[in-house]
Amino acid sequence: MSTVLLVAVDPAFGERVSSLPGHRVVSADRQADLSPSDEPRSDLHPDVVFVGSGVSEERALTYARNVLADWPDLVMVLVAPPTRGVARRAAKAGFAHVIDPATDAADLARLVDGETRDPEQGTVASVAPRVVVVASPKGGVGKTTTAVNLTAVLAAAAPWEVVLIDLDLQFGDVASMLDLRPEHTVVDAFASEGVDSMYVRTLLSTHAEGFYVLCGATGPADCADVTGDQIRKLVSQLSASFRYVVVDTSAGLLEETLSSLEEASDVVMVTALDVATLRSARKALDVLGDLGLLPSGRHVLLNRADRRAGLSVRDAERMLGLPITTVVPMSDRIALAANHGQLAVGTKRNPLRKPLQVLTAEITESRTVHHTHRGEKLS
Ligand SMILES: Nc1ncnc2c1ncn2[C@@H]1O[C@H](COP(=O)(O)OP(=O)(O)OP(=O)(O)O)[C@@H](O)[C@H]1O
Ligand SMILES: [Mg+2]
Incomplete structure (x- = not known):
């Protein structure tokens, strides 16, 4: 089972991610959870991290850079209206995806399933x-x-x-x-x-x-x-x-x-x-x-x-x-x-x-x- 960490996402978005079957979803809603170490809680070992609008864009980008320096395999997803500028800055910081906060559960499932599928299970060919x-x-x-x-x-x-x-x-x-x-x-x-x-x-x-x-x-x-x-x-x-x-x-x-x-x-x-x-x-x-x-x-x-x-x-x-x-x-x-x-x-x-x-x-x-x-x- 994979672990999805939600950082400062809005409640409706968080609920949609939490409804996805087959994943452990953990919330770190407070901005304080991002500091002082700027790392995801080490006990969680997340596979995918969604960073939402509860933190400033600048803070989210710094967070991604710091986290990915230690855990380059983590899949970081920025939850923000994907304008051209945001997508470019996010990609530069290492975010794998920028998705709209209104993304529905089916699309979220596709994204998380696709990113967490275990190649050993032999199902990777479909993606x-x-x-x-x-x-x-x-x-x-x-x-x-x-x-x-x-x-x-x-x-x-x-x-x-x-x-x-x-x-x-x-x-x-x-x-x-x-x-x-x-x-x-x-x-x-x-x-x-x-x-x-x-x-x-x-x-x-x-x-x-x-x-x-x-x-x-x-x-x-x-x-x-x-x-x-x-x-x-x-x-x-x-x-x-x-x-x-x-x-x-x-x-x-x-x-x-x-x-x-x-x-x-x-x-x-x-x-x-x-x-x-x-x-x-x-x-x-x-x-x-x-x-x-x-x-x-x-x-x-x-x-x-x-x-x-x-x-x-x-x-x-x-x-x-x-x-x-x-x-x-x-x-x-x-x-x-x-x-x-x-x-x-x-x-x-x-x-x-x-x-x-x-x-x-x-x-x-x-x-x-x-x-x-x-x-x-x-x-
Ligand atoms: N089914 C269609 N009905 C009407 N107009 C069409 C249809 N398909 C394409 N067009 C129009 O035909 C023109 C040429 O289409 P398009 O630019 O896609 O072709 P192309 O093969 O990419 O051309 P080029 O080789 O110059 O790159 C465009 O103005 C397009 O809007
Ligand atoms: Mg053409």
Whole structure:
């Protein structure tokens, strides 16, 4: 049984944590419990510590630094509205998560269970990180739309456990689609050789829907010299800190796409209902297969599906040699949301939510039927 220590959290939050089955929950409500040693009570041996709003942010950050110096394995969680500034300062101090005080019991259970699961019990595979690369040989087919909205759907089930990386290194537009004004971008992550994962966490922007974003470069020259090794290292660092890493890529099979695929558990090939796009998607799948870069989770998202195209989903499947489980219709609501810096899945009667929930289920439950790109079922 794991031990969860609550430090200065509000009573309603404390009650929700205390209701979680399978954990011993101990409260240290008074600020005095944080001093004079600034250590969790040594008799408790906590696995997870929630630090709430009963202490100032400065005090909470100092506490985390001191405690983690002695117990680096402790999982520290700051309970505070996760604004961009707070998330950055908290990550710098060593907090593993920043969660909103209103987080419900189901999400708390997921967080605590995920952090305290004993790898010896063999159940860790279900929470092994998933790295999902969204790719397409063609431009403008909906990769970024898919990546940002898929991230939001994943975050709804696993708040603050999802990070989206904009690896469209030339013309990345994730920040614009999410109306973020990042202080740092992916360029900072490649700035020097010895960048560690804690530093990378400080570069992340936060989105109000409960996920992190490593925003893209501001110009095409900024990442001209980035190597495959740097990409692989970045993706692997973030997958060590997050349950889900979603990667948006640029059109084609550029170095950054191939390198991120080396770290990937899943690829989402975005295509459209026209012969040229389907053919190029098929070719891209063939090339990735030949290079050994097709991860085991393979998903095709057919975007802008429209009956008037003269092709059916079945025709598309025949051309691709892969089943299509995610079909997104053509919809003004999707384009409008993007133009307003909103998540389409967050708007009313949006046509993206259901298809992306199906895709999310495929990814999280590994329900994908694995086929080769020629349509043969893999054994
Ligand atoms: N199903 C859809 N219905 C209507 N508009 C859509 C749909 N999907 C995407 N769009 C719009 O199409 C445009 C291109 O989408 P998006 O930027 O996601 O494509 P992309 O593949 O990332 O492009 P690029 O290759 O330039 O990075 C955007 O304006 C987006 O809002
Ligand atoms: Mg894009």
